[in-house]
Structure formats: C-alpha cells, structure tokens
Amino acid sequence: MTRKIIHIDMDAFYASVEQRDNPSYRSLPLVVGGSPTQRGVVAAASYEARKFGIYSAMSSRIAIKKCPNLIFVRPRFDVYREVSEQIHDIFACYTDLIEPVALDEAYLDVTQNKQNIKYASTIAKLIRADIFKQTGLTASAGVSMNKFLAKMASGMNKPNGMTVILPENAEAFVKALPIEKFHGIGKVTAAKMHSLGIQNGADLKLRSQKELTDCFGKAGEYYYKIARAQDDRPVEANRIRKSIGAETSFAQDLSDKQSIISELQEIATVLKQRIDKHQASGRTITLKIKFSNYRQITRSKTLLVPINDLETIGAKAVELLESVDLNEQSIRLLGISLSNLDNKINAHDNKNNYQFIQLHLFN
Template sequence: MTPGPDDPPPRRIIHVDMDAFFASVEQRDNPELRGKPVAVGGSSQRGVVAAASYEARVFGVRSAMPSVTAARLCPDLIFVRHRFEVYRAVSQQIREIFADYTPLIEPLSLDEAYLDVTDHLPEGVTATAIAKQIRARIRQATGLTASAGVSYNKFLAKLASDQNKPDGLCVITPERGPEFVLGLPVGKFHGIGPATAAKMQAMGIHTGADLRAQTLDFLTRRFGKAGRYYWNISRGVDHRRVSNERVRKSVGAENTFAADLMTLDQADEALVPLAAKVWTSVGRHDLHGRTVTLKVKFSDFRQITRARSLSHPVASEGELLSIARELARGVLPDPRGARLLGITLSGFDAPDSGPEQLDLFP
C-alpha cells in the first residue's frame, strides 16, 4: 500500500495478546489443571465465565458466558475462583518487558497492549524480530505464552495477533494489508461489535469486500461518525496512533450475587468490598474524584443508577462508602431484590496513568 500525500508514513506496530490469560495463570500455578478444561469464574446459577482455557473453548465455552451454560456445554469443566491481584502482578511483569523496547505502550486490558516501535528499532532490527523477542521473554519470565501481530497500523496489528493463536505470530505488511481484510467476516473486525455486525449483515455486508464496496456517504449516513472508520479499515487504513496518555474518566467495581439482596443491611455489607476496591485503585493512581455513582440491577434485570456530586473530592474510603450507602437508601430495599451492586467514582481532578480492570466476577 502506497501512502497518499496526506497520509502519515506507515508505522511499525506490535499488538501483544496473552493466550487465555486468566485461565493460563491458573493452569501455570496448579499443575493439576494443565491440559484440562478450566473456567475462571463462579460456578453458581448467577456465575459468569471470566476466562476459559483453550481446552474449554473446544466445547464452545467463552468469556462472559453464564456459568450454567458453560457447564452444560462442557460437563467436565473445572471452575476456579478469580485471583485478580495475581493477574495484575503478572500483567505488570509483562509491561516491564514492553518498556525495554518502547515508551509508546497502549494497554487495552491486563492481557493485551499495542506497542509502537517505529522510532525505537536498533539498526538492522525489524519489528518482527522485536515481537519474537518479547514473546520469548514473556515465556521465560512468566511461564505463559503470548500471541503477537505486527503491522503498519493498530487495526491490522490486532487482527494479526488473532490469526495464529495460541502462541503464534503473524505479520501483515503494507503490501498485504488492503487485500488481507477482504475475505474476513465483518464480525472479526476490531471496532465492529455484535450489534453493528448484525446491522451490517442485514444490509448484505458480510465481509471486508462487502464493506469496501460501500460508499463513504452510505456508511456515514447509516453509521454516523463511525462510518469513516469502517470505510478506512475496509481498505487496510487506520490513522490512530498508539497513545500512552489515555485519561481515565471513572473507576468502578461491581459484583453479581449468588442470592438476591433483600435487605438494606445486606446491601450495606456488600458495598464494603466494592468501596475498598475502588479506593485502592484511585489511591494507586493518585486520582481525586467528586462524583459517586451507585448501580443497582434488580432480579428482573432492570437497572438504575443514582449519583451524587460533591463540591470537593471524596476524601476517604469511608466517605466513599458512606455516600454509596446513602444512595442505596434511596432505592433499597426493593421487593424485587438486588442481584448486582456497583460503585463508580468519577469527576477526576487529575489524569490517570493507564487503564485497569476492576470488575468483580461472581
């Protein structure tokens, strides 16, 4: 692909994605789980799969799947409770490896990140060679495998990292990029979620080739501002930069309960670990938020939020918990019972240093 006069020069971008990260950590730390179908998450009626090993994925088990569905698909499935502090520690090990190669690191979650190595390649060393080194060092340091994609933009690098999983490497050159996307289903494109993919398919847009056949005017009329992005990626074009200056807008934690909470006392107790989780994160990143939001999902799956904004930043974990409890008193108890509670702190006075997953899985 030859850049146009207004196009930035091609970058050398690596997307690293750990293989079945949470489940692989559990298999690493417990030899009895190796080679067996494992799901990280609760096994109760309300449980959700946070991650599945590749042995479990053979049976159709996937993350975000209800645990009862996963157990039905794979009767021998072994459920393991999550250990997020362990996953975060391993993630930090991996990011320290990334930092040896470039300061331009954009984490997407605990287990994947973009690296722009364009301006940090030693003479005679390719981005592909760097990706191989990173994967080898991750294995040596953590005992885990990672897959990597190398390309000239973020969209294609992420697509590439999915091609040879697990423990794989794929390179999409500027010459290959525009044609690479043609045969792929639109549902495989990063940035096109299930709902948008279904909308496209209803219009007869099933593959990258179908998407490229649409005019820019058609796509912007049907998909708004995202239409230009879809038009570009169908041609292998993505001008987004790898950024390590992402600003956190909120920090939250939530939990789904095995049994509905029917009393205010139960809710008060359930809010304690959520407030602690949020406060730990904002303290780690030196954030100062003014708005506390409570989320409640009832047993009929209806969901409400209540928020309170202060004139000053929340000063302590105790104040955060107190405000959340006051908000809860405005909506609970409820005869439907609460199946989920969540606390979010937002309205920060300072930018954050990076994204972090805080969801609590049942």
C-alpha cells in the same frame, strides 16, 4: 514514515496463570470466574474449556451445563497484575510507546525502538520469547502498520502464534475479511451490515462515507477508514480510562418492564466482571437507553462513595430506570457504565517511569 505497530495478546491469560501455578489443572477444562450457584460469570476460559463452547462473559450456570467436569477458580487479580507488570517491563525494554488495553493485552509502537531493531516482526518474536522465559506463559502477536491491522493479526494464529500483515498486503487482507470478524463490529452491527448486503471488507469499501455515517452514525467514519486498511489512531502511552461500561442491543425491542429490568441485571453482571478485571470502583453510575426510533437518553447519579458490587450496581440502575418516563416506548439498547473511577491499576507507575493504565477488556 510507515509505522510499525505490534499488538500483544496473552493466551487465555487468567486461566493460563492458574494452570501454571497449579500443575494439577493443566490440560483440564478450567474457567476463572464466579460460582455457578451464585450467578457467577466466566472471566476467562482455558483452551480446553473453549472446546466445549465456553467463553468469557458466559453465565457460569450455562458453562457447567456444557462441561459438567469444569473446574472453577476464583480470580486472583493481585497475581494477574503482578504477572502483567512483568510483561510490561519486557515491553519497556523495547519501547516506551505502550498502550495497555487490559492486563493481558497491549499495543506497542516500535517504529523507533530502544534496541534499534529494523524489523517489528523480530521485536515481536523477541518479546514473545522473553515472556515465555520469564513467566512460563505464551503470547500471540500481530504486526502491521496500524492498530486495527495489528489487532486483527494477533488473533489469526492463536495460541502462541504470530501474524504479520505487510503494508502491500493490507488492502487485500481487509477485502477478504468477513464483516463479523472486523474488530469494532459487533454482532448487532454485523447483522445490520449483512441486511445491507455488506458481507466482507470488499463490500464495505464500496460504500461511501456518507452512506456509512447515515447508517451507523459517527462509527461510519471508522468503518470507512478500516475498509481501506487505514487507522491513524496513535499508540497512547498515557491514556487513562474515564469509564467502564457494558451495553446490549436486542434483536427484538423490549417493551415489558420486567424484561427490561431482567436485562439490566444481566448487563450489571457483565459490568461487574469488567470492573473486577480493572480492579476499579466508581462514584457515578449512568444508564443509557436507546429507543426503537433511535432516540437516545442517559440518566446519571453520583454517589458519596465509590461502588463496585453487583447488588448496588443493579439496584442503582433500576432506580435510574424508574426515573424515566418510558411512555410505552420500546427499547432496542440498554447500557450501564461507571465513571469517576477509583482504579488501583491507574495509579501504578512502573519501574521505567511511564504510566501503566488499565483499560477496557471485553467487547
């Protein structure tokens, strides 16, 4: 049976909640995030702010330079969580197969649904209308036969839009898709694919699974499948996130110790943003290092109490770095993650008795 999958993505969720709750902010460039005077990071940008080239995970200092009149609002995660619960209650009117990806994003499997509605596109329209009626916020939706295609579709007609990719059109859609637009392919991987002559889905499909796994490791199996519009991952209603992390691949390998530490602090800042979005803290911190020869190592430390503040994360990451004998080896990737999570949202059960799990948001 062909599955019916919907991906719902709220439009500029945090920023839209702030504009909804404070009418004086409407139609103005606004970001939710930390102050530009305190090494803050943009957690979310309104569509008005995005016109200035401001986006999530950007340094607040850079954002204010792009738009001197930019409004900064501190995050109100309790409010966002309450609104998210409203939205998930709406989802539960149609299906229990709901996989939250974040407070503002989820996959729904409506192949068998509570309302016995034949078309997934009809359900997506009803959900979007319900969300607007009950919260005053808009959502975009992607509808297709698997999670990859639904995710791609939801971003095609934002804000407040919907795109349907029918099974018979799926391969043609993927063939024409620029490789840097693929969900799961970041900037560094896209650049490597370009260097191999892979510009779009059609080029990707020409490569064998062995070629792709030789070049990209286990991820090559995923690339091989999505090039053929295939994705058999189920919608996991009870999936629990075990860790939250952030990592960066460098265009030029790093060898200078101070540059490495500086990059670690930047990664820690992004990780802090993700932790805040998940309302989480963790007891185990892990440093990931990939050297220029692709050898990868990790170093971990488990603490007596959970941590979630930027200063401690940065300091512990540097401590782990000091435990590594770099031996003048250059580094192509650094990452920091927290595990053994204490997550408020993971502990929440909604009114419909399915577990609402807060998962990863940023890539």
